[in-house]
Amino acid sequence: MKTLISNAMIIPMKQEGVFFFGDIGIEGTSISFVGKKPASFIPDKTIDATGMLAMPALVNAHTHLGMQFMRNYKDKEPNLQAWLAEIFPIEDKLTSSDVLASSRLGVIELIQSGITLFNDMYFFAEATARAVNEVGIRANLGLSLFGDLASTKIRIKEREHQIDSAIEASNSRLTLGIAPHAIYTCTKETYQYGHDWAKANHRNMHTHLSETRKEVDDCIAEHQMPPLHYLDSIGALKDVPSILAHCVHLTPSEIELLKGMDASVVHNPSSNCKLASGVAPIGAYLKNGINVAIGCDGSSSNNNQNLFEEIHIASLLSTVFTGHMSTLRPFEALKMATINGAKALGLDKKIGTLEEGKEADILLLDLNKAHLTPLNDPFSALVYAAQASDVDTLFCQGKMVMEKRKVLGLDQQEIQREVNSSWEAIRNR
């Protein structure tokens, strides 16, 4: 199958400021050219992308897709700790079929925001894997760990092979990782066991780190060192690629430590603001050469999966907190949501930019909008003016997963009904 995307404004995201008008060819799962169609490329299908912008599909590097139910729920708690106290009892009631419904809804939201890859941490990963495969997008699913070693061993034993068949069916779109929740919910032994499992199985580790001032203060009180030093001291991150969500309150010495690690930071600006956690100093991380990706966090603390909002808010926060407009230039902000996200998940050789030979994860955005007129700088436009609802068409691994805003392969109305009725049942349990 050969698809031609013709006459788009193309942003390959390989170099700052570079965009041009041209065609993109897709053959099977891959990009066969970007720019001018060779005479030898005879498409089976042509998409007229006149008035559209083509760029790499987005990567949501930190989320909890099973939490869709708790959107706009308990929003009046004063901070993260008080809010978690309301959320945890609900989570205890969730079943695999609840998480399937939530994940299906989440996958629709992700696609409607231009996302083809997400990094998830939640219970019942096999249910989320199923939703991902139904549509054919990508995910790194972290086996969620909570509590002590005994419960960790049970969780890993019960879960580690449950998504093997989904992974096998996914043509490498699904990967499995380990996801100890946080230092305030997991013991030292849980982290160490999770680490050893990840190392032995060549998996990555996904964890919340240094999200709130309280987490840092408590860690220092208990271990006489801040969270990253603590995880390092117990060997929890050694020789395992790590994805560290939040990193709002890293100290200068933790930043130094991080520079030498195979680790990425995931910035979650909406969630960190909404839960009063703080603003991560991502300008400092980027200046130190640390890979910074971006995520929506769960819909319960955001309250949606709209990565365009995150890019926008990250840019605004970065400027106002540093007092300088160009701290996070639009190109850098967009990199966080594309190639940096791919890199965090070890997929930067496969996706994250538009170039020949990479897999075809492509987003087409409709520029024919009042709020994108005139366009002037397309990088600024994407960061400051564009909306997730401007995403018109989305490809993942060469396959169209959304066409003219309609997600293909899932019945959105039926899934919304299912989520509403599941949520009612959960609350009555």
Place this chain on the structure above:
Amino acid sequence: MKTLISNAMIIPMKQEGVFFFGDIGIEGTSISFVGKKPASFIPDKTIDATGMLAMPALVNAHTHLGMQFMRNYKDKEPNLQAWLAEIFPIEDKLTSSDVLASSRLGVIELIQSGITLFNDMYFFAEATARAVNEVGIRANLGLSLFGDLASTKIRIKEREHQIDSAIEASNSRLTLGIAPHAIYTCTKETYQYGHDWAKANHRNMHTHLSETRKEVDDCIAEHQMPPLHYLDSIGALKDVPSILAHCVHLTPSEIELLKGMDASVVHNPSSNCKLASGVAPIGAYLKNGINVAIGCDGSSSNNNQNLFEEIHIASLLSTVFTGHMSTLRPFEALKMATINGAKALGLDKKIGTLEEGKEADILLLDLNKAHLTPLNDPFSALVYAAQASDVDTLFCQGKMVMEKRKVLGLDQQEIQREVNSSWEAIRNR
């Protein structure tokens, strides 16, 4: 003409937490009932609003509709002052017909974001008035003042009667005010002359105030007092309703002074972040009983006219800056964008809430969206999850101005073409 909006989820915005399902009747320009349709109300037209949320249309309390051209333009300047140095020379080239094209585009954007009333400050107000009347929304148009007394007298003399006929034709949808730009661009005599004109003509005054730290520092260096005390000391705000845009850096003694004035603050969170100006302490203003409205500022410093984004960002900033999630509760954030905006412009008796007898400025928002499922708390949903693109239908003064996302009465495609060609011509002048 009688219109029935049936079976909506209604948020009248009169009381926190209150919403219900029911009907709304419109007769002519006004709301004839909210809740249950009386048998005597026989509609000429019925809108099935099942699955829609009905609320008061929004008020954008600070903007510059003539600046649409400079969207996504010169976004890499380090701060407001450096950016203005790039923008002012462009503005010097604009003509009335440029401002008409820009205003038409702006009106479309406003409507698509659910806004029926905006408070503008720009040159060629007669052109903006024309665009407003073409569609039939509302505006308070400030005659823009810059520089010294001689130029102020000329500007007022030239402009004050140019929009009389538009105001007359507007059925009170248009009002005129005076808008001295800022203390760093207008002399004392300009403010005083503008003030006297406003007082004599029963107009309001709209000005930028305390937007940046530099403005405050310069004012203290020159006048030995911060900006609001300075304006007070020259009598510029006495007995004239004032709309003070930004107020990012007010001192405690300015807050005390403000409490006793007939003045409203307009919060512009995106613009203040993007231009590295700072974050206005609106929690403190609200606690002191000061009326706080919200605005988008010009599309050049935002970069759009999406008030849903402003509400969202205001809520996030307020929480993260105060460290407490409930500093700006969703209901308060929505009030800023509805009744508080109406109050700032002296129109709170006419619009800003949904109640019998008020004029019918009503927004219908489509709840049938993945990112609004489940809805849970509708106030939280509007602030944290909803998108401007969810606004489906909009009424202003009883007249439908948008239906299923299509703005009525303006040719959007033609206006976009006109703006693009005007912008090219402006840059070549």
